[in-house]
Amino acid sequence: MSHSHLGHDHGHDHSHVPTVSGANERKVLLSFFLIFGFMLVEVVGGILSGSLALLADAGHMLTDAAALALAYAAFRFGRRAADSKRTFGYLRFEVIAGFLNALTLFGIVGWIVYEAIERFRQPGDILASPMMLVAIVGLLINLLVLWIMTRGETEHVNIKGAILHVMGDLLGSVGAITAAIVIYLTGWTPIDPILSMVVALLILRSAWTLMAKSIHILLEGAPDNAKPDEIERKLLASVPDLAAVSHIHVWQITSGRTMATLSVRPAIDSKAKAVSREVEHLLMSDFGIEHSTIAIDWNDDIEDRCSLQQMPHGHGHRHEGHAH
Template identity: 70%
Template sequence: MSHSHSHDHHDHSHAPTVSGDNERKVLLSFFLIFTFMIVEVIGGLISGSLALLADAGHMLTDAAALALAYAAFRFGRRAPDSRRTFGYLRFEVIAGFINAITLFAIVAWIIYEAWQRFQEPHAVLAGPMFGVAVAGLLINVLVFWILTRGDSEHVNIRGAALHVLGDLLGSVGAVMAAIVIYYTGWTPIDPILSVVVSLLILRSAWKLLVKSLHILLEGAPGDATPEKIAYHLRNKVPGVADVSHVHVWSITSGRMLATLHVRPAADADIQEVVRAVERELQSQFRIEHATIAPQWDDEPPSCSLSRTPHRAHTHNHGPQEYAR
């Protein structure tokens, strides 16, 4: 039984390079948002404004997005070891899952408090509420400016910027609610706004929960399902007679891996077929690490996940991250 290995030592990541500037930008933004979130909680308690507390909850989603982006930068660089052969790349996903569960609890509390306030209206101090809301708006504008300066193409930075942009709407709403309460004394606007902001938090939390749970369950990425990969390789790669037993999953957001069996045509050069399949997986599906097992007509079909690929296999990975 012969084994052939093909290694490509280029980095095939399609994400922009993580720079020190990106890390500093994200870290500074995190400290600004997290610090003001605490100020907003204090301001909400002093003024009696549930809308400010809800906006602080929304700021927590921003802080979490920035913390996850920073964690992805830092942990993504850690080299694998004998116990963690893919390093710490999945740390970001686990943190995201825990964050999503926490946000659901925050939303439940805000909605409960809003209902209580509809039953028994609370006094709201419009002055302190207005001051804190305006300051929150300015902080969000500053953080959005920081994140969108220079290289803003990285997926984590773009995601964090969108979070902050959403929080801008919450801050604008809190400013308007404070103005309404100051001039009309109509306090129900405060719990109404808190529910609106809670729905924004709920949307972010749901998307984060679904995405992180899908990755933790080894779900196939939407744009690289086994069916799409098999169909594409059968029709686009010369020398491929059939593709079977395709398994594709993500280690973390944007980092995909795959294993598959390829049956070469009778007159095909197996090494050329394997290399062509590798290139196609990289260029069309952004799969950075592939294990390809050639399979011949006289071999019985097998789909055991624990079985070692036979005859020949090939690994394709970027530097360090995917040492196995």
């Protein structure tokens, strides 16, 4: 049965500028300087000690710094107001930055694996004491940055991406410390590339998670807590005078900013306004959908179409030019 979208209800503010606090921006910027600064120290320490684990961790810290820089840039761009060309502003910049973060993680995994294979083929001398000292300082820096990043808002895809980077680097520091202890006590240097490979696998898992989330948003997939079939069941069970729900589309502009369009048919046309308002309220309260566009399927349109279908053939032709 066809339907007519003759009414829409928008009882809310249409501003699509994200509410990114200045505190978010400051913590990202501070974390960037901490990570980037120590990454330079770790490169020098890795070269002097001959440790692949340290160099791998330094490479991962470089991607951490890039992730934080992208997150900061995303926040700055995301604050720009919508215009005639970009009606939702620059909100998707965050998701694109998250996708690029995932790509950098895949890249660093490939580099670590390559270097580890080379170390197995041609083992080198490793100075355990400076390696351990640098790794311990790196662990402390990563713990500090992780503490900073997990204060306050953490739902933005870029904040999550940066946290994943830092957590992976935290594991890298633990691996470097473990390798340094083993080498110091036993002199067994293969532990260095072995633990580097373990860290690479952990980074790979984080990269896959971040990329999957970013691609899901870019493909306008429905968030886990707002599946169309669940929305339909909830609306029909909870909204008085709602007869039917159809054409439900749910997607995210960016992390935490969910939109929806759907058609509703009231039991009685005079109840359409109340039904649409109740539907909008429930979508917001139960599913976190802050922007919903609700089309009304009017009962009188359906009745007119059914009447036309029941008319004799000749009468039906006389009404073809009428709009209902």
